[in-house]
Amino acid sequence: MPERMIAFHGEGFDHLARDAVYHAIATRRDVRSHFTPAPVDDDVLARLLQAAHHAPSVGYMQPWNFIVVRDMQRRQQVRNLFLAAREQELPAIEEERRALYRKLKLEGICESALNLCVTCDRQRSRNSPLGRWHNPEMDLYSTVCAVQNFWLAARAEGVGVGWVSIIDAGALKQLLSIPEHVTPVAYLCVGRVSQFAPKPDLETHGWGRRLPLSDLIMSETFSGAGETPLKSAIARLGDETGTQPKA
Amino acid sequence: MPERMIAFHGEGFDHLARDAVYHAIATRRDVRSHFTPAPVDDDVLARLLQAAHHAPSVGYMQPWNFIVVRDMQRRQQVRNLFLAAREQELPAIEEERRALYRKLKLEGICESALNLCVTCDRQRSRNSPLGRWHNPEMDLYSTVCAVQNFWLAARAEGVGVGWVSIIDAGALKQLLSIPEHVTPVAYLCVGRVSQFAPKPDLETHGWGRRLPLSDLIMSETFSGAGETPLKSAIARLGDETGTQPKA
Numbered sequence: 001m002p003e004r005m006i007a008f009h010g011e012g013f014d015h016l017a018r019d020a021v022y023h024a025i026a027t028r029r030d031v032r033s034h035f036t037p038a039p040v041d042d043d044v045l046a047r048l049l050q051a052a053h054h055a056p057s058v059g060y061m062q063p064w065n066f067i068v069v070r071d072m073q074r075r076q077q078v079r080n081l082f083l084a085a086r087e088q089e090l091p092a093i094e095e096e097r098r099a100l101y102r103k104l105k106l107e108g109i110c111e112s113a114l115n116l117c118v119t120c121d122r123q124r125s126r127n128s129p130l131g132r133w134h135n136p137e138m139d140l141y142s143t144v145c146a147v148q149n150f151w152l153a154a155r156a157e158g159v160g161v162g163w164v165s166i167i168d169a170g171a172l173k174q175l176l177s178i179p180e181h182v183t184p185v186a187y188l189c190v191g192r193v194s195q196f197a198p199k200p201d202l203e204t205h206g207w208g209r210r211l212p213l214s215d216l217i218m219s220e221t222f223s224g225a226g227e228t229p230l231k232s233a234i235a236r237l238g239d240e241t242g243t244q245p246k247a
Numbered sequence: 248m249p250e251r252m253i254a255f256h257g258e259g260f261d262h263l264a265r266d267a268v269y270h271a272i273a274t275r276r277d278v279r280s281h282f283t284p285a286p287v288d289d290d291v292l293a294r295l296l297q298a299a300h301h302a303p304s305v306g307y308m309q310p311w312n313f314i315v316v317r318d319m320q321r322r323q324q325v326r327n328l329f330l331a332a333r334e335q336e337l338p339a340i341e342e343e344r345r346a347l348y349r350k351l352k353l354e355g356i357c358e359s360a361l362n363l364c365v366t367c368d369r370q371r372s373r374n375s376p377l378g379r380w381h382n383p384e385m386d387l388y389s390t391v392c393a394v395q396n397f398w399l400a401a402r403a404e405g406v407g408v409g410w411v412s413i414i415d416a417g418a419l420k421q422l423l424s425i426p427e428h429v430t431p432v433a434y435l436c437v438g439r440v441s442q443f444a445p446k447p448d449l450e451t452h453g454w455g456r457r458l459p460l461s462d463l464i465m466s467e468t469f470s471g472a473g474e475t476p477l478k479s480a481i482a483r484l485g486d487e488t489g490t491q492p493k494a
Contacts, residue, residue, distance in 0.1 A: 013403045017267035020260060021403040024268045025298045025396050046480035051272045053460045056398070058412050060447060060455035067465040068474050074467060089380035097375050106378075119469070128344050130454070131353075131412040133336035137387070138412045141432070144388045148395035149272050151303070156260045156268040165305050165378040165385045177468040185388070200307060207377070208307035213300045218314040220321060221424040222366070227315050233293035 024155045029196045031160030031189070035111040038192035044157050045114075045190075051153035052118070057142035059130030063122070064143045064185075067176055069115040077175055078167070078187070079109040085166045097207075104205060107164045112191035117176055118147050120183045143185040150188070160193035271402045276443050278407030278436070282358040285439035291404050292361075292437075298400035299365070304389035306377030310369070311390045311432075314423055316362035324422055325414070325434065326356040332413045344454075351452060354411045359438035364423055365394050367430045390432040397435070407440035 013021070049066055057063060069075060086106070093101045109115060120143040125132070132138050151161045164187045172184050202208050214234050219226030260268070296313055304310060316322060333353070340348045356362060367390040372379070379385050398408045411434045419431050449455050461481050466473030 012405055013267060013271070016263070017270070018403040020264035020267035021271045021400060022294070022298060023264070024260070025301050025400060028301075028303070030303050042477045042480040043483070045477055046484055047269070049464065049477075050460060050481065050484055051269060053457075053463070054272050054275075055395070056275070056277050056410065060449040060457075062455075062458050062463075065463050065465055065469065067467070067469060067471070068477065069467055071467055085381050089377075092376055092380045094375045101375075101377065104377075128341045128348075129339060130336075130348065130351075130449075133339045133413070134332050134415050135412055137384075140384070141387075141391045141394075144391035145395045145398075147388075148302070148392045149399075151392075152396075152399065153268060153272060156265040158259055163303065165382055166380070168381050177470055179469060182469065202307035202377075208309075210300075211309050213297060216300070216309075216312050217296065218312055220314070220316055220318055222312065222314060222426060222429065223424055224314070230289045230292055230296075230315065233289040234297065236290070237293055237297055 020156070024152045027196050028151055028155040029160065029200065031162045031193055031196070032105045032108045032201060034193040034195050034197065035108045035113070035160060035189065035191040036194050038113065040113045040159055040191060044159065048150050048153050048157065048159065052146040052150040055142060055146035055149045057145070058132055058138035059125050059128070061125040061139055061142060063120045063124045063139040064146045065119045065121065065182070067117040067119065069117060069176070072110065074175070075110050075115055078115065078172065079107065081167050081171050081175070082107050082109065082164055085168055089166055100205065100207065104201070104207065106166060108162050108189040108191070109164065112160070112162070112189035114190050116188045116190050117172070117184055118143060118150075118186040118188065119178060120185050121181065122183060123181045140183060140185055147186045147188070154190065155196070158192070160191055160196065162189040163187070164189065267403070271399045274443050275398055275402040276407065276447065278409045278440055278443070279352045279355045279448060281440040281442050281444065282355045282360070282407060282436065282438040283441050284358075285360065287360045287406055287438060291406065295397050295400050295404065295406065299393040299397040302389060302393035302396045304392070305379055305385035306372050306375070308372040308386055308389060310367045310371045310386040311393045312366045312368065312429070314364040314366065316364060316423070319357065321422070322357050322362055325362065325419065326354065328414050328418050328422070329354050329356065329411055332415055336413055347452065347454065351448070351454065353413060355409050355436040355438070356411065359407075359409070359436035361437050363397075363435040363437050364419070364431055365390060365397075365433040365435065366425060367432050368428065369430060370428045387430060387432055394433045394435070401437065402443070405439070407438060407443065409436040410434070411436065
């Protein structure tokens with residue numbers, strides 16, 4: 001990590017450094033429409049991958065691999081998988097929303113500079129699976145943490161990332177020669193962008209709205225009301241979600 | 248988000264802002280041993296939860312809820328679940344590593360300022376499950392992205408987070424009255440810390456070492472060699488992993 005270049009005050013983050021982290025989180029987007037043909041330098045990609053590699057992992061398992069896909073013919077094949085999967089998914093969508101669904105741009109596989117398949121090797125710690133006896137899916141979750149690290153670092157580098165989730169995982173495994181015991185967790189489109197949209201695409205196009213955060217907070221149990229001071233603090237923050245601050 | 252306080256240059260991050268993001272990623276720790284009794288202010292917790300709420304989610308589903316657990320008697324009960332689960336997991340660990348496993352501190356449930364259970368409502372978008380027809384686990388992955396946002400924001404606030412994965416999810420659901428269709432994804436210990444350890448605990452205690460990143464990079468397919476310039480760029484970065492830069 002480029003820590004050697006940083007002058008932080010001991011372990012702390014000053015306000016600007018802290019706000020930089022919040023800024024990356026708040027302005028990160030699932031990019032589909034705004035990729036440009038500009039390349040992503042290997043030096044930048046190396047930093048992004050190192051950020052991913054510094055994710056937490058259950059039992060320090062580090063179960064991830066990163067398949068860099070650049071070949072345009074292969075990407076076309078992946079895109080064909082997406083197109084087929086979209087047709088398969090369509091009947092599961094409410095009838096009155098299908099026209100909108102069809103209009104949504106949901107991938108940038110061929111327009112982005114490169115693709116990245118992030119996988120999880122389910123057997124990497126098979127001799128001593130610390131933390132997975134009860135919850136074997138923890139290695140998949142660790143891999144998702146790596147994806148989110150990559151995504152936020154990319155935002156800070158001005159690189160856009162889009163996660164293609166409409167795809168048949170079995171077909172993708174075959175196309176990328178992924179072995180049986182390895183699970184493809186995320187197929188990412190990665191590239192320079194013309195902009196980071198001010199809001200999520202699905203909000204802009206009317207698919208959904210950001211939920212009011214306070215409604216998602218429970219106290220002590222799932223049905224527990226309470227945490228009034230915390231909810232007041234949330235209201236004081238305001239947001240960019242369309243809901244108005246209440247305090 | 249506290250964007251209004253930030254003077255960024257348009258959409259870009261200057262070097263210091265970019266490096267702040269990398270610094271949060273590189274120095275984030277799974278905290279178990281270093282919690283202090285200091286409280287976490289509601290204003291801070293509100294920002295952390297808002298960061299979590301800004302995670303990407305499949306189909307803009309936002310499937311998460313956040314149960315704030317403060318009651319010490321309930322936390323003792325959760326800790327009892329951990330202790331029982333650890334005993335159950337022990338036989339799955341290689342015999343020669345069991346003594347080390349027993350010595351590892353793997354949770355800070357009662358020493359941290361508060362606990363947070365992050366859950367995933369599997370039915371939140373049941374009418375229009377965009378992006379989940381082929382991969383229904385995508386909502387769980389979205390919830391993990393929220394956890395990682397929370398974790399990185401916490402690092403920037405000087406707040407430690409530890410993820411307790413050694414626990415029986417069914418028993419935890421019962422204890423927190425979590426309904427059938429909701430999955431507890433992460434049980435987090437959250438609090439002020441005396442330090443962020445320079446390395447992951449499991450590395451310090453000899454459980455594992457960070458893998459060389461270059462070994463995890465594949466080109467085009469899972470068995471594909473290549474990406475030599477990218478691997479050279481990774482070598483130039485150096486790291487804090489014990490492996491030496493090769494260039």
